Amino acid sequence: MATLIPAIKGKLGNTTFYEATMRVSDLLSSVTPPSDLDEWANMGLEEKMQREPDMNRIRDKLVPYLANNGDRFFGSIVVLIWQGSVDFEPVTEFATKIPAAYKGAAPKMGFVSIDGGKLVVLDGQHRYLALRDIRDGKHVGDGANNIVNDEVCVILIEHESDMKTRRIFNTVNRYAKVTSRGDNIITSEDDGAAIVARRMLSADQPLADRAVNGKPVSLVNWKSNTLTKRSTQLTTLSTVYDSVELILDANGIKLDPATRPTDNEIETHQEMVKTVWEPILEGMPAFGGALADPSTIPGLREDTAPTSLLFKPASQLALIDALLRTGTSEQGKLKIKEAVVRAAKIPTWSMDADMWRGIIIKQNGTIDAGRDAKRRMADLLVYLIASDRLSPALKFGIWKRFNIARGHDVDEWLESDGEDGLVEDLPTPVEGDTFTKEDALANNA
Incomplete structure (x- = not known):
């Protein structure tokens, strides 16, 4: 059965991406961290494309922050569509009455249909694992029981080649600016x-x-x-x-x-x-x-x-x-x-x-x-x-x-x-x- 996700389509350089929101429960049930994929380890992609998760950081910092803070927030999780068939259907293909003011933007809005393959965390593995630990009851906090109903921003990118995927992962992590101590x-x-x-x-x-x-x-x-x-x-x-x-x-x-x-x-x-x-x-x-x-x-x-x-x-x-x-x-x-x-x-x-x-x-x-x-x-x-x-x-x-x-x-x-x-x-x-x-x-x- 195909996965259907409401999304906005965009393109940066040669890369088409889809920006969407997902409930945490849906994210955790449909998206997988690279460390859980045997085929990635066998192909050597895990070592080349994904850092080993820092479990101390997840347990001591991210999990308490998410479980205890009602004002919790973080940026988009980048998800790779791994070996799946991707189709985007804009709202203009099935909506008959679109006001003139919206017609310019409407072709970018629609639904991504993903058939087969797997969804894999490309960037945001620590945030994903922290959310999963909270869902699995590994931390008790004021917001722990409700976090599965939160919505997170997800950017979907189709896997085109190992080289391109590695390059995207490397760029996202290399140029991400870590906030200073000050x-x-x-x-x-x-x-x-x-x-x-x-x-x-x-x-x-x-x-x-x-x-x-x-x-x-x-x-x-x-x-x-x-x-x-x-x-x-x-x-x-x-x-x-x-x-x-x-x-x-x-x-x-x-x-x-x-x-x-x-x-x-x-x-x-x-x-x-x-x-x-x-x-x-x-x-x-x-x-x-x-x-x-x-x-x-x-x-x-x-x-x-x-x-x-x-x-x-x-x-x-x-x-x-x-x-x-x-x-x-x-x-x-x-x-x-x-x-x-x-x-x-x-x-x-x-x-x-x-x-x-x-x-x-x-x-x-x-x-x-x-x-x-x-x-x-x-x-x-x-x-x-x-x-x-x-x-x-x-x-x-x-x-x-x-x-x-x-x-x-x-x-x-x-x-x-x-x-x-x-x-x-x-x-x-x-x-x-x-x-x-x-x-x-x-x-x-």
């Missing part, structure tokens, strides 16, 4: 961290635009994840987002980016983030000067400036991480304002300062924005800020990581009781005594 933060209405990050830029919030000489000045670059040397912006939206996750995590809160928190929860999370960013911006003199006159930021960010690391996104996150950790009972039990006052006493944040070498500054003098580097800098900052409140064991661990990062064989030196190899003392903290290599030997005894 775009996702700006547009997401489900990711609670993104919502809070955006609100940090609102009026009366710590990172709101400032008026300088009567003109609004943005403190946050939301178009890019990096800052140029000439940028007069303090940080990036991506950094604000990461700081939100750090701050909420420190308060025992883990957000599911696919599930929107309640309005009350968002307000609570926003206040948590504000109580960290606000004292940092108000308590660090370098930031105070920058906010008063953002035109000075490029100079403050210069590699040789004594404030340079404070204006680099990676080290900003390390600072926030350290300040949060010094508030815990194990690492200082300092209130955020007191911790900031101490951080302001650190003598230099220059990228040229020796104490940052190997920690967050690479051997070539550039900043290391990797996760491990940010963690190393946060460790060192915890010591610099709260050395007088840390246990010897905790300082010993920081000392080991500091020396290892700077290329020293710590284990060999300890095993020889300080006779073989070289190690360094930790830098002088703002409060308390310096943790020396002699202290390390004593702690290791």
Whole structure:
């Protein structure tokens, strides 16, 4: 029995296509993913034409989004008419009364009749498999039971040759533009961290635009994840987002980016983030000067400036991480304002300062924005800020990581009781005594 689908006929280059809508239940019953076709695998087409489905992405992102979001939406699924006979019958062939205004468009509207063959997902396999998992009861959500009645847009293309089909698949995937991280933060209405990050830029919030000489000045670059040397912006939206996750995590809160928190929860999370960013911006003199006159930021960010690391996104996150950790009972039990006052006493944040070498500054003098580097800098900052409140064991661990990062064989030196190899003392903290290599030997005894 032939499959009949209402559609609009179109042509792009040499390719005729048919655009239609299908109920999800009909799509799942009549269309097949390539991974389910034995003949495709035998012909080698699956390996050449279709990516292996990412089941983690389907299970963790697409399925929860579709099952839980009443505003769910996605673009067209491209379906290949595989080895079937295709016939298009426009409405002009059976409709006797078509108003003159519609006669120009009517020949493109009609019904596609597909006899034999199979309908195969050419692009949109992950969306298809997510819909199928929901239909099969693999996820429970507010919209899971009704999703089979949804309608999705489908573009039907007839298989003419293996070469042409592969070329279409390759083109659709190669030139599809993946949204940037910044775009996702700006547009997401489900990711609670993104919502809070955006609100940090609102009026009366710590990172709101400032008026300088009567003109609004943005403190946050939301178009890019990096800052140029000439940028007069303090940080990036991506950094604000990461700081939100750090701050909420420190308060025992883990957000599911696919599930929107309640309005009350968002307000609570926003206040948590504000109580960290606000004292940092108000308590660090370098930031105070920058906010008063953002035109000075490029100079403050210069590699040789004594404030340079404070204006680099990676080290900003390390600072926030350290300040949060010094508030815990194990690492200082300092209130955020007191911790900031101490951080302001650190003598230099220059990228040229020796104490940052190997920690967050690479051997070539550039900043290391990797996760491990940010963690190393946060460790060192915890010591610099709260050395007088840390246990010897905790300082010993920081000392080991500091020396290892700077290329020293710590284990060999300890095993020889300080006779073989070289190690360094930790830098002088703002409060308390310096943790020396002699202290390390004593702690290791």
